[in-house]
Amino acid sequence: xxxxxxxxxxxxxPIACVVxxxxxxxxxxxxxxxxxxxxxxxxxxxTTEGMLVSGQAARSRxxxxxxxxxxxxxxxxxxxxxxxLAETPTESGLQEAASRGNQIGNRAxxxxxxxxxxxxxxxxxxxxxRELGALSGDAEKAEASL
Amino acid sequence: MKKVLQxxxxxxxxxxxxxxxxxxxFNTQAGAxxxxxxxxxxxxxxxxxxxxxEMCGRVATxxxxxxxxxxxxxxxxxxxxxxxxxxEAINIxxxxxxxxxxxLVMQFYFADIPFRVLLLIAAVVIMFxxxxxxxxxxxxxxxxxxxxxxxxxxxxxxxxxxWGDVASGFVPHWxxxxxxxxxxxxxxxxxxxxxxxxEVYFYSSGAVExxxxxxxxxxxxxxxxxxxxxxxxxxxxxxLIIVAAVLFHPVGVxxxxxxxxxxxxxxxFGQTGLLLAALGMMFAIGxxxxxxxxxxxxxxxxxxxxxxxKSRKAKHSKKTPGFTSAWMLLFVLAFIIDLTGxxxxxxxxxxxxxxxxxxxxxxxxxxxxxxDERYMGERVNGRLANTLGIFYLGLLTVVSxxxxxxLFATNxxxx
Numbered sequence: 049x050x051x052x053x054x055x056x057x058x059x060x061x062p063i064a065c066v067v068x069x070x071x072x073x074x075x076x077x078x079x080x081x082x083x084x085x086x087x088x089x090x091x092x093x094x095t096t097e098g099m100l101v102s103g104q105a106a107r108s109r110x111x112x113x114x115x116x117x118x119x120x121x122x123x124x125x126x127x128x129x130x131x132x133l134a135e136t137p138t139e140s141g142l143q144e145a146a147s148r149g150n151q152i153g154n155r156a157x158x159x160x161x162x163x164x165x166x167x168x169x170x171x172x173x174x175x176x177x178r179e180l181g182a183l184s185g186d187a188e189k190a191e192a193s194l
Numbered sequence: 195m196k197k198v199l200q201x202x203x204x205x206x207x208x209x210x211x212x213x214x215x216x217x218x219x220f221n222t223q224a225g226a227x228x229x230x231x232x233x234x235x236x237x238x239x240x241x242x243x244x245x246x247x248e249m250c251g252r253v254a255t256x257x258x259x260x261x262x263x264x265x266x267x268x269x270x271x272x273x274x275x276x277x278x279x280x281x282e283a284i285n286i287x288x289x290x291x292x293x294x295x296x297x298l299v300m301q302f303y304f305a306d307i308p309f310r311v312l313l314l315i316a317a318v319v320i321m322f323x324x325x326x327x328x329x330x331x332x333x334x335x336x337x338x339x340x341x342x343x344x345x346x347x348x349x350x351x352x353x354x355x356x357w358g359d360v361a362s363g364f365v366p367h368w369x370x371x372x373x374x375x376x377x378x379x380x381x382x383x384x385x386x387x388x389x390x391x392x393e394v395y396f397y398s399s400g401a402v403e404x405x406x407x408x409x410x411x412x413x414x415x416x417x418x419x420x421x422x423x424x425x426x427x428x429x430x431x432x433x434l435i436i437v438a439a440v441l442f443h444p445v446g447v448x449x450x451x452x453x454x455x456x457x458x459x460x461x462x463f464g465q466t467g468l469l470l471a472a473l474g475m476m477f478a479i480g481x482x483x484x485x486x487x488x489x490x491x492x493x494x495x496x497x498x499x500x501x502x503x504k505s506r507k508a509k510h511s512k513k514t515p516g517f518t519s520a521w522m523l524l525f526v527l528a529f530i531i532d533l534t535g536x537x538x539x540x541x542x543x544x545x546x547x548x549x550x551x552x553x554x555x556x557x558x559x560x561x562x563x564x565x566d567e568r569y570m571g572e573r574v575n576g577r578l579a580n581t582l583g584i585f586y587l588g589l590l591t592v593v594s595x596x597x598x599x600x601l602f603a604t605n606x607x608x609x
């Protein structure tokens with residue numbers, strides 16, 4: 049038994065080193081271009097849909113409860129994408145787009161949360177619509193830059 | 195005259211009952227992601243479900259036996275048990291998605307009530323309605339209520355789509371490029387959402403419940419219900435795709451919420467549009483929840499040889515304790531799964547794609563019986579029914595092989 053242990057170790061250790069090295073060299077655990085693109089597209093979708101919802105709120109065309117629940121859903125979606133872009137390292141050359149995406153997601157989430165808290169405020173809804181429209185364009189540009 | 199009325203009522207019930215949360219989710223996503231390009235998948239799904247629903251109704255009318263009875267006899271105990279387990283797993287997922295869907299729709303008007311309370315209300319109200327009403331009442335209330343989704347047909351017309359582009363969407367084409375896998379994921383999803391097994395289990399058991407009889411002309415009722423009911427149901431699906439293609443596709447919205455489907459009607463017709471869409475969704479999704487739970491209870495009862503049925507009022511349930519317990523258990527399980535916080539829209543996508551895997555197991559025995567003269571006599575499948583039946587069985591076998599890889603490769607359509 050005493051001799052088996054070092055033998056097993058000498059066999060397993062190189063394999064473990066190869067696996068770890070392969071994982072490190074291939075960027076395992078990092079966001080690749082497709083992953084960053086997917087998050088940016090999700091942000092573009094969430095901000096655009098948020099713009100449509102807040103546009104309806106600005107014109108008082110939808111019940112407050114509907115605006116409240118839709119802004120909550122979209123805020124969470126934007127926040128999740130922002131967090132994914134911030135918390136997971138990206139492959140080289142993607143950091144700028146990921147960082148911009150993180151800013152867009154966090155700002156979109158803040159705007160949607162403000163409307164969620166005051167869904168009947170049409171002035172606020174008008175401002176949120178305008179700013180979400182700009183953020184949607186920014187997300188599209190960031191995705192196109194990849 | 196009575197027969198004409200019966201056909202009209204059946205068509206309307208089938209039409210209203212065709213659309214469920216799977217249709218609402220997949221059709222909206224398909225329109226938003228690919229514009230009109232996936233419209234061709236709707237008739238593919240509708241012709242398939244109409245073909246097999248007609249066969250099921252005919253088999254039930256002639257043999258007085260519903261689908262699961264036929265499955266067990268034709269496949270034997272072992273394969274029958276595999277089919278039972280697979281279909282029950284899908285039924286639980288389906289009912290979970292539908293009960294969660296009702297709660298999601300209720301949130302449009304009761305955003306301040308906690309979601310879990312809305313889930314409880316949804317489950318209790320549906321179980322109460324099912325307990326109190328007879329089979330015909332359940333079928334018609336949910337079917338007719340689902341007709342409020344006609345708001346999407348009005349919206350599709352009101353939005354003035356380019357009808358030339360709409361027409362070209364009905365021509366099947368082979369998608370290439372970076373979105374190929376996502377395109378085929380949604381193609382499979384739209385077709386599968388139309389062909390989910392619970393619809394035929396419910397349809398054929400309903401035929402036995404209502405005592406369809408060849409001598410009473412019920413084969414004509416069956417044919418009319420299957421052809422016109424599902425075809426008109428397909429019009430709802432087309433409308434959902436058009437609305438999403440006009441409103442969401444050009445601006446890059448990728449719907450992940452049931453609320454996005456509602457937003458289509460709300461943007462088009464304001465508060466009235468939202469109210470009609472929400473009520474229509476509640477009835478359509480509620481009807482599908484009932485159909486899913488009943489399909490599960492029918493399958494259990496028919497496989498295990500229990501007494502089953504819901505054709506008389508609640509007192510009849512005392513004579514079918516196993517059947518009644520089974521549909522209640524399905525609702526309770528669905529409620530518990532929903533309570534864990536699982537996303538109903540995601541569950542819907544999994545339920546529809548998982549259902550595809552079980553489709554050949556469901557439809558093969560129906561086809562075998564419907565073309566077997568020993569069971570069907572002169573009412574055996576004609577050339578058209580056989581051709582379509584074999585074609586769809588082949589198609590479903592291919593689809594059942596590719597469905598799960600597509601689900602995982604595309605991250606359920608998210609890319």
